[in-house]
Amino acid sequence: QPGSQPTAKTDGHAAPAQPAAAMRRGGAGAPADLGSVLGHPTPNLRDLYALGRKLGQGQFGTTYLCTELATGADYACKSISKRKLITKEDIDDVRREIQIMHHLSGHPNVVAIKGAYEDQLYVHIVMELCAGGELFDRIIQRGHYSERKAAELTRIIVGVVEACHSLGVMHRDLKPENFLLANKDDDLSLKAIDFGLSVFFKPGQIFTDVVGSPYYVAPEVLCKKYGPEADVWTAGVILYILLSGVPPFWAETQQGIFDAVLKGVIDFDSEPWPVISDSAKDLITRMLNPRPAERLTAHEVLCHPWIRDQGVAPDRPLDTAVLSRIKQFSAMNKLKKMALRVIAESLSEEEIAGLKEMFQTMDADNSGAITYDELKEGLRKYGSTLKDTEIRDLMDAADVDNSGTIDYIEFIAATLHLNKLEREEHLVAAFSYFDKDGSGYITVDELQQACQEHNMPDAFLDDVIKEADQDNSLSKE
Structure with a gap:
């Protein structure tokens, strides 16, 4: 119906003859253990959202209107019944769906994922509400x-x-x-x-x-x-x-x-x-x-x-997907880079699964760091047409600690979607990391401590202070 947000698999109806629902890999396979699907504890959905009317029905679950209690904002919540996840493959499919939504988040024509939650009976995926219908x-x-x-x-x-x-x-x-x-x-x-x-x-x-x-x-x-x-x-x-x-x-x-x-x-x-x-x-x-x-x-x-x-x-x-994010990243001042690295270290596994896969593909010798040659070859495999000089610029931009290679966390930080950087909870977490005494300001001493924790040279600290503030402290604003 207009305004519906169907879930999982629905029947097509483009012509007089209606086909069967989408084909899935379900069926044969090892029975699933109906324990945790996401593999980590999550907050209780109902502590954060009020569920409203049903928007759509699919093979594995139902989509509801849901309202965030803290803000009153409306979202869609796809609730997947764990009883219907018969095999390990079914569980892997749900995990992968969440990982891929995180991986693609930030694209203007992909529905934005807000979060994933799990209780005894359901996995809930909260996402942007699309009220305009199919x-x-x-x-x-x-x-x-x-x-x-x-x-x-x-x-x-x-x-x-x-x-x-x-x-x-x-x-x-x-x-x-x-x-x-x-x-x-x-x-x-x-x-x-x-x-x-x-x-x-x-x-x-x-x-x-x-x-x-x-x-x-x-x-x-x-x-x-x-x-x-x-x-x-x-x-x-x-x-x-x-x-x-x-x-x-x-x-x-x-x-x-x-x-x-x-x-x-x-x-x-x-x-x-x-x-x-x-x-x-x-x-x-x-x-x-x-x-x-x-x-x-x-x-x-x-x-x-x-x-x-x-x-x-x-x-x-x-050039417009991953690489525009790296280019924007390179334009950030050094303090923002460091904050982004802190955010990258605190992101959940499913939020970075896609980037992890890409890093592992590029890291040909499995050393845990990408060299210039590996980056160049990896970008070529993914269809990039960047010139050598542009690849060198990307390498320099992402290599925060000037080691000559890009390590895993640097790669995640450099390719993170900017909308993740702008999420308030991530920014607050990053600020709190630097603001060791909780005063609401970051002092030079606190920055020095953070630099030592991340093995940054003293010259880096001098640059940060020059770029950041005139009175030797930074407020949360």
């Missing part, structure tokens, strides 16, 4: 969009895919009902909401488990040999629906849909295709290429003339 509802109401509107929406959807891939995440269940509008009056306030089937991947890794939703699944997924290219196929299916109101591959049965996907014949003869531009059809054909190696990448889709905003090709993904 993108799918808009497609059904309108029949189809204008090409310009479809191009704007496709740019957002493929932008999310590009961000996922550049951060080592494959979505695996893109579909219109997994995109909600934050604001019902703004079609461009689109947010990706469901990462229940998403996985971390390494460049070149092959996946074999068949997951996704029938209308949207790529042929190579059905053949059990696929990688991130499958997300581009799925986005191509969404684009076809955005322009026509029906999926390109459909039948009365799930097997019939799969047969149509494997045949790969795209109908450009029925209405409204005769009046749709050749450029749009060219893009769809390239996104629905049955050979993954020849299919456009997410970045190439965004560079296609039909998608381009006023003909200007966007930056490559990593």
Whole structure:
């Protein structure tokens, strides 16, 4: 219904024939121990939030409106029943979903996670409320969009895919009902909401488990040999629906849909295709290429003339995702860097799981530190086009202790989303770390103590004092 925030897996309904719910890896596997899912204690959800009306229902749980008691702000709470987590794989899926939401947080078109909580019966994921309803509802109401509107929406959807891939995440269940509008009056306030089937991947890794939703699944997924290219196929299916109101591959049965996907014949003869531009059809054909190696990448889709905003090709993904954060980090003064390092050390495991995976991929010799050559090779694997001089600048910016390498905590700190830095509880924790006597001010002596704890040289302290304040102390403001 309008304003709903569906959870886990819901049935697709883009055409007269309704497919089965999304395929999951559930079923066979070791039975789950119904102890802790998150692996660490959390506050009680009901001490912090009041649960309201039900917003949506999925295979594994229910989403409710919830209100933060301290602020009165509304959020969505996805409550996953632990009884339904039958196997260890089910539990891993829930953990991974939370890790991936943290990993992608800060992207304007990804729903923001507020926190995860666990009690005896449920795991609760509290996230940004998207009150504008499903993108799918808009497609059904309108029949189809204008090409310009479809191009704007496709740019957002493929932008999310590009961000996922550049951060080592494959979505695996893109579909219109997994995109909600934050604001019902703004079609461009689109947010990706469901990462229940998403996985971390390494460049070149092959996946074999068949997951996704029938209308949207790529042929190579059905053949059990696929990688991130499958997300581009799925986005191509969404684009076809955005322009026509029906999926390109459909039948009365799930097997019939799969047969149509494997045949790969795209109908450009029925209405409204005769009046749709050749450029749009060219893009769809390239996104629905049955050979993954020849299919456009997410970045190439965004560079296609039909998608381009006023003909200007966007930056490559990593340059705007991880690397923009490192560049912004390098512009911070040294005190902020040190505060960020303290925050990085206090973050929970699931908040940094994605960055940890990326660090381990780049740290080729498993030394616990990334050299210039490893950073250069790692960025190349993730599709970066940065020049050597820019990589050297990034290295210098992230190497807080001037050791010539980037250690794990430096990497996490340098690539952290700025929205995490700005979260008040993290800032208060960082300030308290420096303010040893709790006076509300940080003195030179306290800074000196912090520098010693982090093995920073005296010259570093002099720089911090010069940049920070004139009266030799810093207030919390």
